[in-house]
Amino acid sequence: MLLLLLGIVLLHIAALVLLFVSTIVNTWVETSGSSAGLWLNCSTTNGGSHCDPANTSEWIQAVQATMILSVIFSVISLFLFFCQLFTLQKGGRFFFTGIFQILASLFVMSGATIYTVKNADWVPESASYGYAYILAWVAFPLALISGCIYVILRKRE
Numbered sequence: 708m709l710l711l712l713l714g715i716v717l718l719h720i721a722a723l724v725l726l727f728v729s730t731i732v733n734t735w736v737e738t739s740g741s742s743a744g745l746w747l748n749c750s751t752t753n754g755g756s757h758c759d760p761a762n763t764s765e766w767i768q769a770v771q772a773t774m775i776l777s778v779i780f781s782v783i784s785l786f787l788f789f790c791q792l793f794t795l796q797k798g799g800r801f802f803f804t805g806i807f808q809i810l811a812s813l814f815v816m817s818g819a820t821i822y823t824v825k826n827a828d829w830v831p832e833s834a835s836y837g838y839a840y841i842l843a844w845v846a847f848p849l850a851l852i853s854g855c856i857y858v859i860l861r862k863r864e
Contacts, residue, residue, distance in 0.1 A: 719785055719853045721849060730745065732842075733745065736840070743830070747760060769818070770818045770822045773818035773821070774843070777846075780811035781811040784854070787801075809855070
């Protein structure tokens with residue numbers, strides 16, 4: 708049981724780290740001389756780099772909000788897990804922990820989906836998705852799986 712709990716916590720922490728990195732880093736879209744993210748658009752010219760604030764349209768603000776909410780809900784879920792681990796009755800399930808983690812996964816999925824759909828409007832054809840975008844999509848199934856495991860998991864003594 709201890710190894711199972713350790714594995715679930717490691718899975719949760721891995722998803723949380725991916726969510727943090729994908730939210731903070733500004734490499735959601737890359738071209739040969741520039742990168743764009745949720746917060747900044749950076750370009751490299753003549754050996755120097757220049758960063759401007761990201762677009763302020765509604766869809767990028769929606770992506771920012773959903774990514775921040777996914778991080779917050781995942782942190783709350785980890786906190787709830789440790790609280791429930793010590794206070795839950797024997798045989799009880801980690802429902803609240805699982806619900807918050809599943810909500811975190813739905814938020815990251817929503818943010819990445821909005822970015823995917825709206826990205827085609829302003830990004831040139833030569834651009835490719837950056838690693839922060841990919842990390843967001845990798846964090847989605849990890850958070851969803853850990854949330855489902857929390858809902859199924861029963862506390863043993």
